[in-house]
Amino acid sequence: MSEATAAPGGATTAEATAILLRDEDDVAIATADLPAGTTVSVGDRAVTVATTVPRAHKLAVRDMTIGTALRKYGQVIGRTTRAITAGEHVHSHNLAFDDGAREYAFGTARETPPARMRGRTFDGYVRGDGRVGTRNFIGVITSVNCSASSARMIADQFRGLGALDDYPHVDGVMALTHGSGCGLVPDSEGGRTLLRTLRGYARHPNFGGLLVLGLGCEMIPVTALVEDLELPEGMVVETMTVQETGGIRATVRTAVERIRAMLPQVDRARREPVDVSKLVLGLNCGGSDGYSGITANPALGYASDLLVGAGASSVLAETPEVYGAEHLLTRRAVSEEVGRALLDRITWWQDYAAAGGGTLDNNPSPGNKAGGLTTILEKSLGAVAKAGSAELSAVYEYAQQIDTPGLGFMDTPGYDPVSVTGLVAGGATVVCFTTGRGSVLGSKPAPTIKLATNSEMYRRMHEDMDLNCGRIVDGTATLEEVGEEIAETILAVASGRQSVSEELDLGQDEFQPWQLGTVT
Structure with missing residues (x-):
């Protein structure tokens, strides 16, 4: 027999093999595989493992009848589907979901977090609108899936060893491609969600430059991604469509030229200490x-x-x-x-x-x-x-x-x-x-x-x-x-x-x- 200890409230020792998170919990968590016959000291009780309990799984610490609302974290996590004895493995074979009523209250458990990191700083990129980036990328954002392959080809020209050696303050050129942008109603919930997502990325403080790329006939046009977006001063933005530029090859050539022209300006950004x-x-x-x-x-x-x-x-x-x-x-x-x-x-x-x-x-x-x-x-x-x-x-x-x-x-x-x-x-x-x-x-x-x-x-x-x-x-x-x-x-x-x-x-x-x- 092996013994291990776990104190109430979750305090553990290095030898512990079961943790009781709350005194009122019906289960403890095995911190090692527990073979049947192992005796485990959980809180103030000794529990003999009745059936093998795998590591990270639940061990019953008391007997329960069928239909018991079982607790972990001091909260109900399900209802027993059969009687369970102390020491048994508790899992899908004897515990099921039960959507019991939960009591809702508002603002009754508000806490003020510790303030000891106040005044700490990190080195970030301060943008023209006052927001601070942690990276300095150029993004190729697509308005529609039809321009996705072109966007990847563009970004690939700036990947690999040596591609950006002359611009050490640019973290990379990345393509943001997706499977939508056409075939949906722009003012629908789906259309608004996609547009909000793309516009959110377009104004992200981790971008120092943008190339917005579309096909040219999609329901969400490239202009919708950046118009009235209040981009920070200094942000470099280009918009293109594959149809107007002359096809994929012409688009890739032109886009690469435009991004190369952006690089010196984006590379001028420097990290500086800013408040956490x-x-x-x-x-x-x-x-x-x-x-x-x-x-x-x-x-x-x-x-x-x-x-x-x-x-x-x-x-x-x-x-x-x-x-x-x-x-x-x-x-x-x-x-x-x-x-x-x-x-x-x-x-x-x-x-x-x-x-x-x-x-x-x-x-x-x-x-x-x-x-x-x-x-x-x-x-x-x-x-x-x-x-x-x-x-x-x-x-x-x-x-x-x-x-x-x-x-x-x-x-x-x-x-x-x-x-x-x-x-x-x-x-x-x-x-x-x-x-x-x-x-x-x-x-x-x-x-x-x-x-x-x-x-x-x-x-x-x-x-x-x-x-x-x-x-x-x-x-x-x-x-x-x-x-x-x-x-x-x-x-x-x-x-x-x-x-x-x-x-x-x-x-x-x-x-x-x-x-x-x-x-x-």
Whole structure:
């Protein structure tokens, strides 16, 4: 028999193999594979493992009858589908989603985040409108899919070793291509969403120059992407269409000439120290597991609180993956209006899922379940930990401009590339992305920092991860220590240090606007 300890409230030792997050929880989280017959000391009780419990999965710490509302994080995550005895593995075979009533309150749990990062700076690019970029790219933005191949050919002329050696202050030339722009009604929800996304990228502070490229006969013309956009002084902008320029070959030749003419001016930009309050952080996760809610997500939430306390903006996203935890966010809302705006988006998603023949509890994915997550309620309760404890200051539509300091929420799908695209379109200049199963996501022009939730995956995929948050469970670092490290990593990357996804030149193909509405 092996023994391990886990103190109430989540305090653990290096030898711990099960963690009880709250005294009232019905389950603990295995931090190692627990064979049947193992005795584990959880809080003030000894539990003998009845059936093998995989690492990151749930272990029952008390007997439960069929139909019990089971708790983790101190919140209901589902209802038992049969009687469960202490020591059993709790997962899809004996626990199911149960959309019980949640009590909504507004502004009853507002907290002021710590202010100890006030006065800190990062080295950024100050744009003519006062916003600050963390990178200095030239973007080739397409108004329609018909110009996508041409845009890639243009950007490819500036990729590879030596292509921009004469312009050391230009981070690259990137193509933003997508599968829409025609065949949809411009004033429809889908048309407005696409236009808002493209215009958000066009005015992003990480761009020093733009070439907007269309075919010439699309429903969303190139002029719509930049007209009345109030681009910052000094931004270099060119617009072209393939039809007017004479076809693909002529377009590529002409566009390359125009970008070469832009390069000297874009290269004049220089980094300078700016207050951390100018930072806009996007929070996202993907490939979550049973560790996500106890390591990387709360550590990122801790870092988010530090930045928000210094006046920065930090934005949570993925509406289907806060479903079941939205009542915790409304309690942190600065006003009832902000809280109800979040609930309105939840209602929209319930209707949207029903119209497509589904429900929001179709989540978690098979990979999430293999990693120990059973219901969307459990997944969401872990996901909202990325938002720390700061009060909720604003709720944004997809790709809407982030204009309120503090913690915000953006309505996006849970699909990682689409969600991150919305955050970057809104103005996020750095993205932090937590993953337990392993993700190879990148983003441009805003860099993505990838945070591993567990040490096993980090060792296996360390070349794709920026930081290992699994040390929290291993007992080699505290949550606060990892949170501080994340905050310092954010400032370093904002100041120009490449993230691992940037080293691999990822992000161009991950530009994926949310496609909504009828296509004709």
